[in-house]
Amino acid sequence: xxxxxxxxxxxFQREVTIEDxxxxxxxxxxxxxxxxxxxxxxxxxxxxxxxxxxxAAIPFISVVDLTKDGEFxxxxxxxxxxxxxxxxxxxRSPRDHAPADYGRMxxxxxxxxxxxxxxxxxxxxxxxxxxxxxxxxxxxxxxLANDGRTVSGVISFxxxxxxxxxxxxxxxxxxxxxxxxxxx
Numbered sequence: 001x002x003x004x005x006x007x008x009x010x011x012f013q014r015e016v017t018i019e020d021x022x023x024x025x026x027x028x029x030x031x032x033x034x035x036x037x038x039x040x041x042x043x044x045x046x047x048x049x050x051x052x053x054x055x056a057a058i059p060f061i062s063v064v065d066l067t068k069d070g071e072f073x074x075x076x077x078x079x080x081x082x083x084x085x086x087x088x089x090x091x092r093s094p095r096d097h098a099p100a101d102y103g104r105m106x107x108x109x110x111x112x113x114x115x116x117x118x119x120x121x122x123x124x125x126x127x128x129x130x131x132x133x134x135x136x137x138x139x140x141x142x143x144l145a146n147d148g149r150t151v152s153g154v155i156s157f158x159x160x161x162x163x164x165x166x167x168x169x170x171x172x173x174x175x176x177x178x179x180x181x182x183x184x
Contacts, residue, residue: 012125013105015112021121021138021159028054029061029157030119033142040148041117045075045155057157059083063144064094064110065153072110075153084160113141114151135160 018030032053036043043049045063053061059080064072077090089096094110097103113120124137137160144153 011102011105013109014123016121016123018119018121018140020123021140023138023159025054025057025159026121026138026140026157029057029140030142033119033155037145037148040145042143042145042148042151044146044148045144045153050076053157060158060160061155062089062158063153063155066114066151072107072154081158109139109141110154113143113154117143117145117151119143 018026033043036049036052045065050058050061059078061076061078062074062081063076065075067073072094074089074092074094077088082088093103094106095103097106109120109122119140119142122139122141124139125135137158139156139158141154141156143151144155146152
């Protein structure tokens with residue numbers, strides 16, 4: 001059941017190429033992940049490895065484990081996410097995000113990374129109210145593999161400081177009812 005606040009909450013999502021991400025920290029995070037994985041499909045999750053990522057990125061990193069029942073659980077939720085969203089999702093499912101459609105969208109992004117075992121980039125246009133300006137979030141999601149072959153989790157870096165002008169035209173087209181496309 002949608003609450004009044006959920007009905008006014010609109011968001012759009014698109015998968016983009018990693019090269020489309022604007023913050024140079026995305027390339028730095030990808031380079032660390034790539035060095036950690038070596039010849040493996042993905043690196044294992046090790047707490048000590050977190051310090052190898054750029055210090056400016058760590059507060060905006062999250063890590064989900066893929067559980068035995070095929071669900072995702074946040075192992076790590078950076079303090080920057082707490083500052084932006086006001087919640088600590090450590091130990092919770094991505095589906096716990098509100099509104100429910102947003103939680104499903106985030107969960108589906110993790111599922112895409114797990115199913116393809118490849119790095120993926122996404123951009124979100126989040127509009128908390130119809131009269132409020134869009135807030136853009138660029139996200140890089142990278143598979144983790146404790147055995148080097150099987151996805152065991154996903155590490156993500158998100159940037160909320162994206163240049164709105166870079167994405168506005170694409171998302172305005174998506175939100176235009178005349179195009180037949182709409183909110184996720």
